[in-house]
Amino acid sequence: MLKILFFLDRLSTWAGKLFAWLIVALTVSIVWEVVARYFFSSPSAWAFDTQMMMYGTLFMMAGAYTLAKGGHVRGDILYGFFSPRTQATLDLVLYLLFFFPGVVALVWAGWIYAGESIAIREHSSLMANGPPIYPFKTVIPVAGALLLLQGLSEVGRCLLCLRHGAWPRREDDVEEVDVDKLKEMVHVKDEDIAKLDRYVSPENR
Numbered sequence: 001m002l003k004i005l006f007f008l009d010r011l012s013t014w015a016g017k018l019f020a021w022l023i024v025a026l027t028v029s030i031v032w033e034v035v036a037r038y039f040f041s042s043p044s045a046w047a048f049d050t051q052m053m054m055y056g057t058l059f060m061m062a063g064a065y066t067l068a069k070g071g072h073v074r075g076d077i078l079y080g081f082f083s084p085r086t087q088a089t090l091d092l093v094l095y096l097l098f099f100f101p102g103v104v105a106l107v108w109a110g111w112i113y114a115g116e117s118i119a120i121r122e123h124s125s126l127m128a129n130g131p132p133i134y135p136f137k138t139v140i141p142v143a144g145a146l147l148l149l150q151g152l153s154e155v156g157r158c159l160l161c162l163r164h165g166a167w168p169r170r171e172d173d174v175e176e177v178d179v180d181k182l183k184e185m186v187h188v189k190d191e192d193i194a195k196l197d198r199y200v201s202p203e204n205r
Helices: 002-020 022-038 047-068 084-119 134-164 179-185 190-200
Strands: none
Touching (some): 002 022, 022 047, 047 134, 084 134
């Protein structure tokens, strides 16, 4: 089962990292629009809609990736004190009662929504000859489907935890910065940091 879980994790990770490049495209688009507007007095009529669609696509396609990495917000005031099996039971119930009905509804409604938009070749109505928005609406069911698959992976993790009494590991991805290792690499000592703190403290200003 772990191979299946890791395959679904890799799929979500691949999609998340691929669409993360929209951050670069969005940044370039915003910078170009600012320069064109204020330096050349030549703003683009499509800029606002295009940037909103890029941000929306990035937001939706990051959902499965974030779930795969356990990065969604969780109210764990009590959850963290439970045993792994209790946590898995609670997660499993919540996935079945809330997650899957909601995501299935998202995929179903998004499929209809995107289909209607494609059928009429929908364009933005904020202006005459606005940019096409049916590709953006197509992202809705695709993102929902990826989220649904990752939800199945999470259910598999719950079942493995109930069976073995411990959460199965996740694949490594981005690591947090190890401050101690970083200090060793740049040869910074704790006493040097303390001296710097005293130097920049308000009392010495």
